[in-house]
Amino acid sequence: MLWLCIYLPLLPVEAYPHSTKAPLAVSENHRIKFCNALASSQDIRTGQSLVTAWALYSELEIKDRDHQRESLRLQQLADFCRDFTPHVSIPSGDRLLLDLTGCLNVHGGWPKLKEKIQTSHLLTTHHLQLGLGNTPEAAILLSHNLNFESETVIRNNSIDISKIQHLINEQTIANLNCDSKTIQRLANLGLKTVGQVKQLPSHALGHRQSHFFMDYLSRLYGLKGDVRKPHITPPQFHEESYSLQSVSNLSEIQPAFELQLEKLQRFLRQHQQHCIELRWQLRNEQRYLHRLHVGVEACKNNVASMLKLTQLQSEKQPIKRAINQVALESIHRPLSLEIADDLFPESLSRPLDQQLVETLEARLGRDRISYLKAPTSHRPDDLGAVDQDDLNHAKRPTWLFKSPKLILQRGKQMIFEGQVLSLLQGPERIDTQWWSSRCQRDYYIAKSDRGLRYWVYKDLVNRRWFVQGIFA
Amino acid sequence: MKAELKDIIDSRHDIWCVKNQSARLTLKAVDTHYRPLNDQLEQGGWPMSVATELLCSQHGGGELSFLLPAIAKLSQTEKWVAFIAPPFTPYGPALEAAGVDSSRILMIHPRNSKELLWATEQALKAGTCSAVISWFGSHDIATKDLRRIQHAAKSSDCLHIQYRDSRFAEQPSPAKLRLSLTPTDGQLALQVLKQTGTWAGQQIGLPIDEEIRDKQCNVIQLEVPKSNRRNALPMPSHNDPAQRQIVWQ
Numbered sequence: 001m002l003w004l005c006i007y008l009p010l011l012p013v014e015a016y017p018h019s020t021k022a023p024l025a026v027s028e029n030h031r032i033k034f035c036n037a038l039a040s041s042q043d044i045r046t047g048q049s050l051v052t053a054w055a056l057y058s059e060l061e062i063k064d065r066d067h068q069r070e071s072l073r074l075q076q077l078a079d080f081c082r083d084f085t086p087h088v089s090i091p092s093g094d095r096l097l098l099d100l101t102g103c104l105n106v107h108g109g110w111p112k113l114k115e116k117i118q119t120s121h122l123l124t125t126h127h128l129q130l131g132l133g134n135t136p137e138a139a140i141l142l143s144h145n146l147n148f149e150s151e152t153v154i155r156n157n158s159i160d161i162s163k164i165q166h167l168i169n170e171q172t173i174a175n176l177n178c179d180s181k182t183i184q185r186l187a188n189l190g191l192k193t194v195g196q197v198k199q200l201p202s203h204a205l206g207h208r209q210s211h212f213f214m215d216y217l218s219r220l221y222g223l224k225g226d227v228r229k230p231h232i233t234p235p236q237f238h239e240e241s242y243s244l245q246s247v248s249n250l251s252e253i254q255p256a257f258e259l260q261l262e263k264l265q266r267f268l269r270q271h272q273q274h275c276i277e278l279r280w281q282l283r284n285e286q287r288y289l290h291r292l293h294v295g296v297e298a299c300k301n302n303v304a305s306m307l308k309l310t311q312l313q314s315e316k317q318p319i320k321r322a323i324n325q326v327a328l329e330s331i332h333r334p335l336s337l338e339i340a341d342d343l344f345p346e347s348l349s350r351p352l353d354q355q356l357v358e359t360l361e362a363r364l365g366r367d368r369i370s371y372l373k374a375p376t377s378h379r380p381d382d383l384g385a386v387d388q389d390d391l392n393h394a395k396r397p398t399w400l401f402k403s404p405k406l407i408l409q410r411g412k413q414m415i416f417e418g419q420v421l422s423l424l425q426g427p428e429r430i431d432t433q434w435w436s437s438r439c440q441r442d443y444y445i446a447k448s449d450r451g452l453r454y455w456v457y458k459d460l461v462n463r464r465w466f467v468q469g470i471f472a
Numbered sequence: 473m474k475a476e477l478k479d480i481i482d483s484r485h486d487i488w489c490v491k492n493q494s495a496r497l498t499l500k501a502v503d504t505h506y507r508p509l510n511d512q513l514e515q516g517g518w519p520m521s522v523a524t525e526l527l528c529s530q531h532g533g534g535e536l537s538f539l540l541p542a543i544a545k546l547s548q549t550e551k552w553v554a555f556i557a558p559p560f561t562p563y564g565p566a567l568e569a570a571g572v573d574s575s576r577i578l579m580i581h582p583r584n585s586k587e588l589l590w591a592t593e594q595a596l597k598a599g600t601c602s603a604v605i606s607w608f609g610s611h612d613i614a615t616k617d618l619r620r621i622q623h624a625a626k627s628s629d630c631l632h633i634q635y636r637d638s639r640f641a642e643q644p645s646p647a648k649l650r651l652s653l654t655p656t657d658g659q660l661a662l663q664v665l666k667q668t669g670t671w672a673g674q675q676i677g678l679p680i681d682e683e684i685r686d687k688q689c690n691v692i693q694l695e696v697p698k699s700n701r702r703n704a705l706p707m708p709s710h711n712d713p714a715q716r717q718i719v720w721q
Contacts (some may be wrong), residue, residue, distance in 0.1 A: 396569060
């Protein structure tokens, strides 16, 4: 087992996006509780009163502690850490716990993984303290240690347990993950390090301390199992990006599309989702709103394909005013649903490529793409699947008019679009829909004096002649 | 001719010299199902990966039916058969009867010639179509656009047919094969206007109406409830002993 604890001691300050740019402090009970490096350089220290802090540096920005903001940021970081392992949990308000068992080989060993973590774009803005251990509690305990050298406990991509236990024994009792009363009681016994606590007979220690503490010690040394509930975020994606300047040119909006889609791709990978539709909202401060809905089911979460379809759709539906906000929502479903449950699926043939269809739909519109419908009834007008075996014996036209066209009758001549028609073959009686409006027709194949062939019928109800289709 | 220029021309397989009859285009082709037509086409069938122009002014002369055997064969692959800007609605039972898998038919209805060209190019470039049939009709397409489509067809592995109005027969076109279609009495007259790699001018007559004359149509009567039979109209008389009555339930 290999656990990594990422301790974020300055999370309350770093939860504010501008914390790296200006001196910033976070207060609690009218005292400075946390401050960033820029504030520390101005002699701002934890525990100072707000008046003192402002006296030392008048331009210091002080924020009230916002636990909700910290929690949201921590969840965001936990989601991001799924890039490293699928099992991420949040043991406390300033720590993340990553189960790295079996993950080191994937990332090319601990040194490379450590570099990835420390240089990743979300974590690089945070002050990190890493702790590695064979148990979750050992990792949490060692994350307190500023001098912890993680490389020393990893050998051939596996953890050196004896080395870890040695390090645990060296830790001061103040770092133990238990309440202050317990720590005080241990201190009253004259104990200073965790190793000294471990040396005490367990039954004697059990008499003096609660069973919670004994349980904690067992989990710390790996004598008892420690199951951690993984952090699960509901798979919803909503991201917004802003621009200081309003833009109306599509090429200027494209970077915002790319940025959002890259975030979406990471989200989809982390949550094992398959994106079906993108819902863009392009806005400005004058409440102008332009919506774009792009079907991307065939894109298979590919950013380039999704971007292409978005561009096509935005060319088709151009914005009418300049915008400065781009928001993206994703409609997605779990990837597990893509796998057929049947051992022997009904159709073994591969489905036809949908990417072309989505590209065409994005530019031309969904109403401009259609498929050949099988007829829903025996009346040729009802395009839409009855078994056509019986009809196959009769010759059918290749083109069908949307609605039959009337044939003019001059004496015994039938005139259609200036052509005189003569009947070649027929009739074929189609008598159907007696349950609603009865359709009784005699169909013939007719030929025009120009040599063109038509599918004509005589409506037996109103005795009029119509052209239904063309033998093209 | 300079030797250097001759070397360049000889090294290219897509340039045909009348003097050099052996340098022929080698393209994949799909059987037209009509022996006289196959004999006249350089590739022995409809050439793939090139643009083929069919020029006709009227609908109803069998201009699509004679293409259906090739489409039927191509529709058996797991690719789309794209119908771009068809003038009317294709009738599924007719295509099915010709052996075309109608589930492969993708119909695209562009609003104007710009969209028509774009959709054709996209379908050709996608690599997921076995056939792209575009009805350019009377749209006056610029030569540069036709060349662009020809270029897209070249990089594809599909049959590409362009239906154009006969009035464009006199205009030059980058299409590798151009045929003029004229319906005559019981036949579809084809004239080869252009064929890269060989001579043009061949005339072929394909029997279209024979099928209709040979096959007698059956009379279909649906079973109607007793209450409605009173209103049933008398059936036209038939002397053909081959006719049979089909009852649907």
